[in-house]
Amino acid sequence: MDVKFKCNCPFTSALDVVGDKWLLVIVKQMLIEGKETFKDFTESDEAIATNILSAKLKFLEEVGIIIKTQRPDNKKTNHYLLTQKGLGLTPVLIELAIWSDKHLRDIHPSIVNGEAMEFLRNDKVAFAHALEQNYRKNMAKTLNKSSVG
Amino acid sequence: MDVKFKCNCPFTSALDVVGDKWLLVIVKQMLIEGKETFKDFTESDEAIATNILSAKLKFLEEVGIIIKTQRPDNKKTNHYLLTQKGLGLTPVLIELAIWSDKHLRDIHPSIVNGEAMEFLRNDKVAFAHALEQNYRKNMAKTLNKSSVG
DNA sequence: ATTTTTGCTGGCGAAATGCAAGTAATAATT
DNA sequence: AATTATTACTTGCATTTCGCCAGCAAAAAT
Numbered sequence: 001m002d003v004k005f006k007c008n009c010p011f012t013s014a015l016d017v018v019g020d021k022w023l024l025v026i027v028k029q030m031l032i033e034g035k036e037t038f039k040d041f042t043e044s045d046e047a048i049a050t051n052i053l054s055a056k057l058k059f060l061e062e063v064g065i066i067i068k069t070q071r072p073d074n075k076k077t078n079h080y081l082l083t084q085k086g087l088g089l090t091p092v093l094i095e096l097a098i099w100s101d102k103h104l105r106d107i108h109p110s111i112v113n114g115e116a117m118e119f120l121r122n123d124k125v126a127f128a129h130a131l132e133q134n135y136r137k138n139m140a141k142t143l144n145k146s147s148v149g
Numbered sequence: 150m151d152v153k154f155k156c157n158c159p160f161t162s163a164l165d166v167v168g169d170k171w172l173l174v175i176v177k178q179m180l181i182e183g184k185e186t187f188k189d190f191t192e193s194d195e196a197i198a199t200n201i202l203s204a205k206l207k208f209l210e211e212v213g214i215i216i217k218t219q220r221p222d223n224k225k226t227n228h229y230l231l232t233q234k235g236l237g238l239t240p241v242l243i244e245l246a247i248w249s250d251k252h253l254r255d256i257h258p259s260i261v262n263g264e265a266m267e268f269l270r271n272d273k274v275a276f277a278h279a280l281e282q283n284y285r286k287n288m289a290k291t292l293n294k295s296s297v298g
Numbered sequence: 299a300t301t302t303t304t305g306c307t308g309g310c311g312a313a314a315t316g317c318a319a320g321t322a323a324t325a326a327t328t
Numbered sequence: 329a330a331t332t333a334t335t336a337c338t339t340g341c342a343t344t345t346c347g348c349c350a351g352c353a354a355a356a357a358t
Contacts (some may be wrong), residue, residue, distance in 0.1 A: 009194065010253075011177045011181065011245055019168070021315085077324090092244040095244050112157050199305080201345090314344080328329100
């Protein structure tokens with residue numbers, strides 16, 4: 001289940017890891033939608049099958065993009081969190097969204113186009129920063145909540 | 150063979166198109182390595198199988214990322230060129246390379262690390278610009294060459 | 299006229315994906 | 329304390345995609 005690198009090209013090597021139908025979707029769900037638990041992922045719009053989800057989470061953990069944690073008050077529910085390596089994928093996701101915005105509306109007109117998209121168009125660096133800050137903040141909040149209550 | 154969009158999320162929608170093992174590798178080969186013909190691709194480091202290559206080129210053409218052209222002096226060799234939509238993926242590729250550089254060297258130490266990588270680290274916007282300019286220049290050159298000689 | 303190159307296509311086994319059902323452990327409810 | 333519900337998976341099986349290899353026709357080079 002470990003990565004096979006085709007060559008020493010930095011572009012291709014990244015794709016050897018995350019160039020997959022599901023991996024970046026999972027990272028996006030964590031970063032943008034704050035999903036953490038197995039159940040969170042199964043309830044998503046993208047509807048990933050549980051066996052695939054299980055395998056992909058295992059893989060993401062193996063390569064160090066996420067870590068599996070538990071809360072002291074719950075021995076069952078696993079919480080998957082992005083590592084630095086995982087958060088480092090934020091700019092990749094952002095460029096993908098920008099590309100969608102510019103080049104995909106012709107064949108897929110119903111792509112969302114709200115104020116978040118406008119923020120992203122106006123200042124992608126700030127948007128990336130805000131996303132990462134927000135992720136860290138929420139992570140701290142939920143971690144704290146569980147250890148208190 | 151056409152795209153199935155899972156939802157209206159701009160992140161996921163981009164991945165519905167290019168979130169694949171091969172598509173971005175092919176785009177990278179065109180942009181960075183100047184590959185244009187079927188044979189060029191088959192001779193790459195990444196060694197894509199011909200049937201897959203054929204299918205992927207067809208798909209990339211369908212979604213408008215590349216176009217298939219011919220030179221007046223050669224009725225056999227097809228030249229695949231990036232469209233604006235295709236060139237628009239440059240920032241995505243660049244962010245992937247940056248991520249590799251930062252986060253993949255621990256599990257894949259032989260990733261190339263020359264002066265191009267340094268240029269990329271120092272100024273990714275300039276790097277992207279240079280890449281696109283270079284692509285257009287070479288495209289013009291080869292197009293010109295064929296119509297002359 | 300013959301050989302080589304180019305751009306594919308087709309067959310077939312292997313791997314990845316997707317759907318549905320099942321399970322075991324924990325947590326919540328009564 | 330007993331029952332029910334939830335969570336995080338696993339298993340089985342059908343379908344799709346991948347990947348190697350061989351072949352092949354049209355065009356180009358010799």
